[in-house]
Amino acid sequence: MHAFSDSTTATPAAVPVPPSLSLPVIEAAFPRRLHPYWPRLQEKTRTWLLEKRLMPPDKVEDHADGLCYTDLMAGYYMGAPDDVLQTIADYSAWFFVWDDRHDRDIVHHRPAAWRRLESRLHAALESPGDHLHHEDPLVAGLADSVGRLYSFLPGTWNARFARHFHAVIEAYDQEFRNRVEGRIPTVEEYLELRRLTFAHAIWTDLLEPSAGRELPDPVRNHPAYRRAALLSQDFAAWYNDLCSFPKEIAGDEVHNLGISLITHKGLTLEETVTEVRRRVEDCVSDFLVAECEALEFADSLADGTLYGKELGATVRVCVGNMRNWFSSVYWFHHESGRYRVESWDDRSTPPYVDNEAAGEL
Template identity: 75%
Template sequence: MQAFPHSTTATPAAVVVPPSLALPVIESAFPRRLHPYWPRLQQETRRWLLEKRLMPADKVQEYADGLCYTDLMAGFYVGAPDEVLQAIADYSAWFFVWDDHHDRFVVHGRSGDWRRLRHRLHAAVDAPRHHLHHPDPLVAGFADSVLRLYGILSRTWNLRFARHFHAVIEAYDREFRNRTEGYVPGVGEYLALRRHTFAHWIWTDLLEASAGYELPDRVRKHPAYRRAALLSQEFAAWYNDLCSLPKEIAGDEVHNLGISLITHEGLTLEEAVDELRRRIEECIDEFLVARRKTLRLAHEIDDGTVRGKELGATVRTCVDNMRNWFSSAYWFHHESGRYMVDNWDDRSTPPYVTNEAAGEK
């Protein structure tokens, strides 16, 4: 089935979803949307990756478009101003590159390099302007993208984003230690850790940035809004685990819901896949309930005042984009070269990741 009537790739082709990964409810009930800025977004993020030296020029040329990082963001933050979507997309591309570097640090036992990067990122999220010219491209690129995000809303939002990203860094450190020690976390422990390594609350914060409106605590922390936000992110994280399971088993990974189920619940691989699918499908059903409750909240907030109208409209925009996240994340996993492990020479190492790109000799 084709995700878009007009494909975002240079050579349009139907996307074939393997039966084990197919979710008919997403394909039928979650129509895919794409920000009209997408073609320019792709060009500018490609240019930014080169300018910030985050990927070698030949890898950018060969793989950047096919990784579909910009497609993922353009299908999520629909309605964002072009410059805001660009800042989000560049930050997202950085995040994927950082994740790849983190993997290489683990594989090659480079604990000193990881420790230094961890401390530098903690410093950069608090003072990005002071790190724009850092010699490490990962630090400088991060500082550039974060500084642009910090210019969208208030200092209060910036501090919240920083707090959430500090937690992401520490979760990545926990992953580093788990993988180094060969420790597979239990299911509950893994799910809690995953909410940080997948950056659930970062992507949720960016919904407000894309809408150009900072939500008050009474809305952000409302059970319906928070539940809808959590479920949209859980879906993407668990579906990522389902699609990544072959790659991560091949790479001796320890962080995957399927791996935790096999290790701690005694499930076979086939049973773990079935359980992952069950949780994912349940997540979709529960989101639709939470979405309806959040839309009722938006209606209650819209009390006829100017403030109420603006706030209610922002809540509707945010929850609509949460819904967009389901289809965007789903199709991303079947279009992006990041998950086409059967085409790789080494199923544990993506072809666009090089030793040089990760600072190795």
């Protein structure tokens, strides 16, 4: 079947999905849409990666479009103003490049380089304007994208985003130490850490500038809203683990739900795939219930005032985009060259990374 519904501006050829990764409920009940700005988004993010020196020109030319980073965001934050979506897409592309640097620093035994980068990223998050011209492209790229994100909503949202991303950086440091030490976290430890390394709170925060309004704490923290948001993100994290399992086994990873299940629960490889898939499918079915409750909550906010009406409408937009995350994540994993391990010359070395140069600044 096609990855996009007929309502979108782009309809690529059908993408084959391996039976072990196929989720018929996603293909049937979560039609994928694509933001109409997507073609321009792809072009501008590609240019941004070059201008910020985040990927070498040959890697951008050969891999940027095929990695489908912009497709992932364009399928998620529907209705976002073009400039908001562009900034989110640039930040997301930066995030993937950062993830690759983190991996290469581990593989090439560069703890000093990682510690230096970690410190600089914390600093750039607090004062992006002071780091726009930093010598390390990753630091300058974060400063640029985050500085732009900070322009859309009030300072309270900015402070929350920064707080959440500081926690993500610290979680990446914990993963670094685990991998260097060869320590495989327990399932419970992994579930907690994965919600940070996958940046659950960040992608949920970004629903708000996409909808054009900061949500007050009582609304964001309402159980109905939080549950729907968490399930959408957990689905993405566990499905990512399912799809990246071969890549991460090839790379001697220790951070994957499947690896924790095999190590600490004694499951076989076949049992592990079945268990991770079950968790993924549970996220989908549980979300369908949580979505209804979140939409009922949105309706309850319409108290007859203009403010209540607009607030309820904002929550509806955010919940609608939580739904979009399912289809966008699902198809991304089958379209992106990031997960086509079988096509790589070296199954442990992604062809889209600058394998030797990164991390030496």
